[in-house]
Amino acid sequence: MEKFEKVKELIASIEADADKFYNKANGAAGTRVRKGMQDLKVLATEIRKEVTEKKNSK
Template sequence: MEKLNLLTELHNQAHKEAESFYTQGNKAAGTRLRKVMLDIKKLTDEVRKDVQAIKNDEK
């Protein structure tokens, strides 16, 4: 569950950076948004692997 909480925090950060990038044209916010999105991708892959490992252990 800790990883899901971290995903929520990353999502909130991404939303903030996206708003700054798209509405204010802040290019640095676009760079930060891309980094956060990559972090989200990596974390979601970890969660998927954890779920699959737990499912496989139950067999």
């Protein structure tokens, strides 16, 4: 559950940069959004592995 909380925190931290990129055409914010989304992808993959392991261990 700890990693799931990290996902929520990461999404919240990306939100301001997403606003800057989409609404204010700030290119540097777009780079930060891309990095944040990559971090989110890695975290999501880790959560998927954990869930699969826990499910299969029962």
